[in-house]
Amino acid sequence: MIEELKNKSLTELESVKSVDSLEQWRVKYLGRKGELTSILRGIGSLPDNERRLIGSQSNSLRGLLEEQYKKIKPTLEKNLTHDSVDITLPGRTRTKGRLHPITSIIREISEAFSDMGFSIVEGNESELEHYNFDLLNIPKDHPARDQWDTIWLDRPNRDDNLLRTHTSPMQARIMENSKPPIRVIIPGKCYRYEATDATHEWHFHQIEGLVVGKNISFSDLKGTLYELARRIFGPSRKVRFRCDFFPFVEPGVDMSIDWKGEWIEILGAGMVHPKVFEGVGYDPNVYSGFAFGMGPERIAMLRYDIEDIRQFFSNDLRFLSQF
Ligand code: YSA
Numbered sequence: 001m002i003e004e005l006k007n008k009s010l011t012e013l014e015s016v017k018s019v020d021s022l023e024q025w026r027v028k029y030l031g032r033k034g035e036l037t038s039i040l041r042g043i044g045s046l047p048d049n050e051r052r053l054i055g056s057q058s059n060s061l062r063g064l065l066e067e068q069y070k071k072i073k074p075t076l077e078k079n080l081t082h083d084s085v086d087i088t089l090p091g092r093t094r095t096k097g098r099l100h101p102i103t104s105i106i107r108e109i110s111e112a113f114s115d116m117g118f119s120i121v122e123g124n125e126s127e128l129e130h131y132n133f134d135l136l137n138i139p140k141d142h143p144a145r146d147q148w149d150t151i152w153l154d155r156p157n158r159d160d161n162l163l164r165t166h167t168s169p170m171q172a173r174i175m176e177n178s179k180p181p182i183r184v185i186i187p188g189k190c191y192r193y194e195a196t197d198a199t200h201e202w203h204f205h206q207i208e209g210l211v212v213g214k215n216i217s218f219s220d221l222k223g224t225l226y227e228l229a230r231r232i233f234g235p236s237r238k239v240r241f242r243c244d245f246f247p248f249v250e251p252g253v254d255m256s257i258d259w260k261g262e263w264i265e266i267l268g269a270g271m272v273h274p275k276v277f278e279g280v281g282y283d284p285n286v287y288s289g290f291a292f293g294m295g296p297e298r299i300a301m302l303r304y305d306i307e308d309i310r311q312f313f314s315n316d317l318r319f320l321s322q323f
Helices: 002-014 019-030 035-045 050-084 101-115 169-177 219-235 274-279 296-304 311-315
Strands: 126-130 161-163 182-191 203-213 240-244 249-259 262-271 288-294
Touching: 002 019, 002 035, 002 050, 019 035, 019 050, 035 050, 101 182, 101 203, 101 219, 101 296, 169 182, 169 203, 169 274, 203 219, 203 262, 203 296, 219 240, 219 249, 219 262, 219 288, 219 296, 240 262, 249 288, 249 296, 262 274, 262 296, 288 296, 296 311
Parallel strands: none
Antiparallel strands: 126 161, 182 203, 203 288, 240 249, 249 262, 262 288
16 A cells, blocks of 8 residues: 555656646645545554554655655756746847947047047046146136136145146146157046036036147148038038137137037137246247147037037937937
8 A cells, every 4th residue: 555655656746847736746645634644644543463564664655755855846946937037028128328429529529630640648637736727827816717717626735636627737748748749639528617508518528639849830720620620510611710818829719610600619729838838848949839629519519500518418318319
């Protein structure tokens, strides 16, 4: 009888393929009303000579069945987690990332300058007063320091650290560390403590440019910037140069682009001031050069017909996904 039960239970166990059917099997043989349990319960009423034999056989069968049960259970549970992935469900589409329009325009401008033989360098956004103002011929009480209302950094033991108001401090840093000829652009972020409006942000990018060598002239400056305008806006877009003042150039200009009959200023530029050369140890009688600082946000506005600069940093996907 015990042998028969053993064969039957083990054969059935072979066809058990899920946690549910294993549980049914356990209840059937080892449960409180299970077949083996009933035999074990009835042992007491058996005659003496059978009790001992049946008792020991059924106990060892119980041990065997419990052991088999414990062995199979973890495997079936593992399959359960595996099987719980419903492969018939539709997949999740991954949204494709794209470049921010300002990143794209900076790359496009950088490529244009790279084609003209410029190298590309980056600088720190945290700057020292010495580079942001002093070396650019902007002395302590010069009104230009008011013009660029500055975000000063709260640093222990120093009060001359600021978020750069323009990328021009990199001119001095590059000249201090290299010898002419220099032909470089420096793209990066700037910060000004100023009210925002449709064409002004308090944080924005600039692309600085610096060319230093022997006999660099104002016509080199104009030729380079005209070429850039042609590359970015096409050959027929109207461009205007006007006199402007920056303490670190002489003469100074700004360049504007026609936008629906209005002039939008995109950059300041000029011939590097002799005092800037002296400050970095260059002889102004030997070297000449030009420099410029342009605003990629303004250029992107003109390029994509965006009426408000603040859209670029609003993080609105309806706006950003158009590019
Ligand atoms: C001038 C002469 C040089 O030899 C070299 C660089 C320069 C530029 C100078 N450092 C400067 O910052 N001039 S600027 O204040 O007129 O800014 C230059 C360009 O940055 C602007 O034409 C504009 O395109 C952009 N810009 C300035 N303030 C901005 C801004 N863009 C967005 N928001 C602002 N608040």
